[in-house]
Amino acid sequence: MSIKSFSAKLFAKYIVSKTQKWSSEPEETQQKVFEYLIKSASQTRFGKDHDFKNISTYQDFAKRVPIRDYEELKSYVDEVVAGEKDILWPGKPQYFAKTSGTTSGAKYIPITAESMPMHTSAARDAILHYIAETDNRSFVDKKMIFLQGSPELQEQNGIQTGRLSGIVAHYVPGYLQKNRMPSWETNCIEDWETKVEAIVAETTKEDMSVISGIPSWVQMYFERLTAKTGKKVGELFPNFNLFIYGGVNYEPYRKKFENLIGRKVDSIELYPASEGFFAFQDSQNEKGMLLLLNSGIFYEFIKADTFFNENSDRLTIGQVEVGVNYVMIISTTAGLWAYNVGDTIMFTSTKPYRVVVSGRIKHFISAFGEHVIGKEVEEALASTATSFNVQVSEFTVAPQINPTEGLPYHEWFIEFDKEPEDINAFAKAIDGALQKQNSYYKDLITGKVLETLKINVVSKGGFNQYMKSKGKLGGQNKLPRLANDRKIADALNEFGF
Template sequence: MSIKSFAAKLFASYIRNKIDKWASNPVETQKKVFSELIEKAKHTNFGKDHDFSGIRSHSDFTKRVPIRDYEELKPYVEKMLAGETSVLWPGKPLYYAKTSGTTSGAKYIPLTKESMPTHINAARNAILCYINDTGKSGFVDGKMIFLQGSPELDEKNGVKLGRLSGIVAHYVPGYLQRNRMPSWETNCIEDWETKVEAIVDETLKEDMSVISGIPSWVQMYFERLIDRTGKKVGEIFPNFNLFIYGGVNYEPYRAKFESLIGRKVDSIELFPASEGFFAFQDRQNEKGMLLQLDSGIFYEFIKADEFYEEYPKRLLLDEVELGVNYVMIVSTNAGLWAYNVGDTIQFTALKPFRVIVSGRIKHFISAFGEHVIAKEVEEAMKVAVSKTNAAISEFTVAPQINPEGDQLPYHEWFVEFEEEPEDLNKFAEIIDRSLQDQNSYYLDLIDGHILQRLKITKVPRNGFQEYMKSIGKLGGQNKLPRLSNDRKIADKLYEII
């Protein structure tokens, strides 16, 4: 065992003990976080507008601070972007994490000097918990690759901005720099195909032990390695035994990955977002990820089936139950207040609190990390209809993760036409271009050849009515989901088709 590997085990034990202290005292930990957040922000614009000085309890907070999503918080963010200070949090943010917006372009999520370390520490602690849990630390002597966005950042009124993964690249600790790949130069390549080829060039002869990234992107890297060598990934990298991922569900990819690697490898699931690093898998044999309660994030939970009520109950940790879908609401040391992240979670354990991500409160497709929402597909269809002679009666969209043959995955659009367009291929092309224009994640996946252009499957006249009838939801207030992240509707439609 190397000195580095031995030291990693000691540090892992120290961090595990620290985590266990707050994890075994969750309610008090959250009360402390809540009090610190309110006290710190009471003199900000937001704190004054919502009488933070008068808040003594969670009940006071819920009366003063309504639930908001980004669009409702945007007026405050725009003041910050214009250069104002102490708007949502004291001073200026360190960065803005720029993400794809839902209704009005890009979102700019603030990252502060208090919140930035929590992102870094959580990622580090996930690996340390794995070491402590398994006793495996030899991988620290090998090379580690983190497939991420470009670390090159823009600037807006003195504040750097970029994608979260690119920002995080600036914070790789010194003890990992020698082991970390790809090189800074390769990481800055914008074109994904070019970048992957450069990563293959750099890593092919290295002793890779840890590989991390969104599964769909990592799959492309693996396929390039195999194309180049004719060997399985596990043969190319005999010491590769740990895959770290987040952003999308790994299960649809697991069998494919094991085929590409040639054997099973351990994995660590993460729950990172621009708004906060919420959870990570801390035990290999436990279902779910440990909710981060001591990271400057105060959590509230609303039952998903009550979320759209006028005054839904905002629950605290000691009020949640196992197996219930909750919308997660966060207040953070980056200046987000009663903020609806949009994710739904379920608790898999209450001692300590572990969660899985169960979906989004709104219908969506994110089988590959694209975060396509209903508004985007509806706008794309509207554009296509306006530019052709087509007329439609109904449509829905589903991901096709495992197409036949060697095809790339794609989004499948099930469309019932009143009048078919003269050129169905052009119709599909207009829809696809509109989606790319609206959603940068989808554009990246198309440009990176992770997804191919969408395909249209025609549904016969009254086909959607037959579907709704078959599930007992014909008529009334029942609505067909515009899109879904699985193929339950798609499979039923194929029976009708």
């Protein structure tokens, strides 16, 4: 047993004990975070505009601070970007995490000296919880790879700016630097396909034990490894036993990954975002990820089916229920206040509070009142693919409101690694699985308002071609699972898929 392995076990035990303490006192933990946030920001521009000095309760806060998304908070963010201080949080941010926006162009998410440590400690703690539960720690002495964006940063009025994963790359602890891959030079390559080829060249002869990244892009890495070596990933890396991922649901990829690897490996799910690190999988035996209530983030929740109603109820952690779809609202030490991240979550447990990401509040299909969400389409596809012994590479769903003939329907675009023998039977089975989850959708099918979903088979590599055409190949970019419009669907049809 190495010193590093022994130390990891001791540190894991310590971190788990700390987690158990705050997670057993959820409301008290969140109250402390709330009080700290209000006190710290009372003299900022935002704090003065919203009368923070007279906020003593959450009810005071909810009356004074409305729910906002990035576009609605942008006037404040623009001042921060321009170099002004004490706007959303005391002083200036350490970094801006730059992401691609929708209606506002590039988004600049502030990361402060108070919020930055949470982005790194949460990922570390996820691994330590895994070590504490499984006692598997041999990987700490072997090579690890993190597929991420370029760590090269630009300066914006004295503030370092780049992708979140690139910023976090600067904080990999010294004891992991020797084991970390790819090399700094390779990590700085901007073109994703060139970067993957360089990573493959660097890693084929290494003793890889941990691989981390967004599943869709790790899949590309695995496929390139197999194409180059003619070996399964698990054969090439016999000590590879832990996959760490975030960004999208792994379940639609799991069977494909097990085929590429040649065996099952343990996995840890993370829930990071530019706005904060919200949750991580703390147990291999429980469903969901532990919501981080002590990480400088105060959470509010609004039921997703009432979110667009005027004066929807804003709930705190003690008021939520298991199995309800909520929009997650955050206030943070980065100066985001009652901020709509855009994600919807469901609680799988309240002792402790664990969540699954159910989708995006803007990514749903309700063209006919069906309220279909990401979690439902992912679970319907995953269960059907298993029963049909089918392997799915990627997919997205959109409504077809004006078909050339017949009733409207949901149009699925699926790229298969292993296609079903009968595509119509496969579509019918997915439709049935979706009806079981969503009573609104079932009523529309049985009421002859919609007909059974239809599948368009996307040619091999088609989704990557589409993402490349949009300048979104690789890194932290993700293909939306579903949309209430046909922007992606029509673009895919233009590709001839």
